[in-house]
Amino acid sequence: MVTRARPAALVICSVCLAMALQTDSANAESGVATPVVADFYMAPDGDDANPGTADEPFATLGRARDAVRERVRAGLETDITVLIRGGRYELNRAVVFDPEDSPSGSHHVTYAAYGDELPVFSGGRRITDWRKKQDNRFEVVLPTVRDGHWQFRQLWTGDLRLPRGRYPNQGMLTVKEVSDGFQRIVLEPPPPDGDLAGREVELVMIKTWAIARAIVDRRQDGSLLTRTPLGVDAASGHDHPNNAVPGGPAYLEHAAQFVDQPGEWHLDHRTGTLVLQAAAGQDPQ
Numbered sequence: 379m380v381t382r383a384r385p386a387a388l389v390i391c392s393v394c395l396a397m398a399l400q401t402d403s404a405n406a407e408s409g410v411a412t413p414v415v416a417d418f419y420m421a422p423d424g425d426d427a428n429p430g431t432a433d434e435p436f437a438t439l440g441r442a443r444d445a446v447r448e449r450v451r452a453g454l455e456t457d458i459t460v461l462i463r464g465g466r467y468e469l470n471r472a473v474v475f476d477p478e479d480s481p482s483g484s485h486h487v488t489y490a491a492y493g494d495e496l497p498v499f500s501g502g503r504r505i506t507d508w509r510k511k512q513d514n515r516f517e518v519v520l521p522t523v524r525d526g527h528w529q530f531r532q533l534w535t536g537d538l539r540l541p542r543g544r545y546p547n548q549g550m551l552t553v554k555e556v557s558d559g560f561q562r563i564v565l566e567p568p569p570p571d572g573d574l575a576g577r578e579v580e581l582v583m584i585k586t587w588a589i590a591r592a593i594v595d596r597r598q599d600g601s602l603l604t605r606t607p608l609g610v611d612a613a614s615g616h617d618h619p620n621n622a623v624p625g626g627p628a629y630l631e632h633a634a635q636f637v638d639q640p641g642e643w644h645l646d647h648r649t650g651t652l653v654l655q656a657a658a659g660q661d662p663q
């Protein structure tokens with residue numbers, strides 16, 4: 379079980395790249411050989427100081443893009459192909475393709491997998507150094523989160539996205555009352571006792587055309603007070619289809635006390651502590 383955190387927003391590198399990889403896959407299935415002669419090459423064990431040849435490939439997509447960009451600026455007389463060796467490429471930032479990366483005229487730039495190999499691009503970061511606690515619960519402190527340099531809302535193991543701790547585990551709560559400003563919410567049944575102030579707990583309400591989220595600021599007289607209106611905005615009124623209304627289904631998400639099912643997790647941004655409830659026999663390392 380290997381866990382990775384993904385940032386809140388990840389820009390997929392390039393439509394051109396995706397199309398090229400899909401075309402390569404289709405060629406492999408049809409028996410058409412993908413050419414292995416190209417202008418530039420990439421490999422997981424490459425180096426961006428290399429010239430980008432087959433024997434000395436680049437290491438990153440950004441470096442290959444820059445090399446292609448230089449050729450495009452100088453003017454193309456032929457098409458350009460970048461072949462990407464199989465393996466994992468970890469992105470620490472989005473790779474952006476602009477109009478200047480596309481040549482004018484009839485020439486094309488193609489990014490494709492090398493032969494039948496499978497390159498994988500990941501915007502996630504591998505999380506290690508977990509400490510096992512009681513009941514197969516694991517913790518790790520992430521200094522970059524604690525220091526305010528990293529935030530994420532997704533945690534994955536392989537291709538499986540893990541859920542944040544929520545209440546209730548099954549089914550929904552019901553919105554009983556809503557204030558005019560959509561920031562005082564009464565739920566039925568009431569959520570469990572516990573201090574929710576300043577813990578970035580989210581109240582989530584399912585609407586017809588949207589999912590409304592708001593940070594819980596605190597409890598007050600049996601109500602939950604949210605930091606922002608639960609819905610579009612207070613000025614749009616109770617008739618807006620995406621604002622909170624009595625009778626609507628809702629649940630609470632992302633509190634440490636809600637982590638009680640295998641796979642659930644919680645991230646404390648103040649301390650940088652990530653808590654994961656693993657299933658029996660699983661190890662996030």
